Amino acid sequence: MISMSSLYEHIDYPKALEAFNASNCKWNKFKDIHMKITKNKCPICEYLFNQCDEISRLDKHGNNLCIPTIDHYRPEDYYYFLKCNHKNYILMCFECNSSYKKSKFPLYPTSDIRWTKENFIEEKPLIINPILDNPLKFFDLVFRLSSRNKKVLELKPKVSLLETDYLYLKAVETIKLFGLGGCEESRHETESIDNYRVELLGNHFDRFYALAKARQIGMDEFLVVLRENPENREYGFIKFIAREQFEIITNR
Ligand SMILES: [Zn+2]
Known part of the structure; x- marks a missing residue:
């Protein structure tokens, strides 16, 4: 999960907003500036967009799952009055957007204050908005080698x-x-672990495991490993590992 808290203050944001205002609500005008903030990644799942493999990353309808999309944080099905409000747009990969979030927007609690133009701002959404919420306040990481011998780098609620x-x-x-x-909890339920994003989470495990092991030894060791692959600095995961917001679990 990547914090996008600097988005609205970015020097290029006013230019994108101007282009949007002149375009009659074409929200794709914000794609470049959002991607600049996330360094070309999905802020939710941290998939690197320029690694799209069009053969292995297609869904059953032939859609490329890893292309960047700009969509509504509050879905336009319910919040029609925010359809052209630029602060309601978030960047997601096609998979996060169309296979997972869709038009969902759960609230806390099952509130009677809901979805009106006058009071939506009082709502407590149950989906993180990486522009407004700091992921470090919500999550810890788990490097897990599961009993099914799957390697995954998961999020869990902050301890x-x-x-x-x-x-x-x-x-x-x-x-x-x-x-x-x-993923581990799901093995006792009817839903298969394979319904989770094990390929993506497995790739993240492989990329960051050595960094986590080094961080357990010390900050100097962590920085040595980080220097070997400087592109890893641009992932949200690095902040969690540097702050020791992670654990390593090998349930075998
Ligand atoms: Zn994603």
Whole structure:
């Protein structure tokens, strides 16, 4: 999960907004500036867009799952009045957007204050918005070698959050909604682990595991490993590892 908190202050943002205003609500005008902030990654699942493999990353309808899309944070099905509000747009890969989020927008609690132009701002959404929410306040990482011998780098709710807290529930719902964690727990349920994003989470495990092992030894060791692959600095995961917001679990 990548923080996009600098988006609206970026020097190029006013230019994108001007192009959008002149375009009669073409939200793709924001794609470049959003991608500049995330260094060409999906801010939710951290898939690197320029690694799209059009053969292995197609869904059953032939859509390329890893292309960047700009869509509504609050879905236009319910929030028609935010359809052309530029602060309601978020960048996601096609898979996060169309296979996972779709038009979902759960709220806390099952609130009676809901979805009107006058009071939507009072709502407590249960989906992280990487522009407004700091992922470091919601999640820890888990490097997991599961009992099924699957390697995954998952998100889990930050250990310091109380289970009754809004932030905890928002973390849980975000993880579940985007399939970014809970792979081990799912083995006892009817849903197969293969329904989760094990390929993506496995690639993340491989990319960051040596960094996590080095960080367990010390910050100097972590920086040595990071220098070997400087492109890894641009992932949100690095901030979690540097701050020791992770654990390594090998349940075998
Ligand atoms: Zn994604």
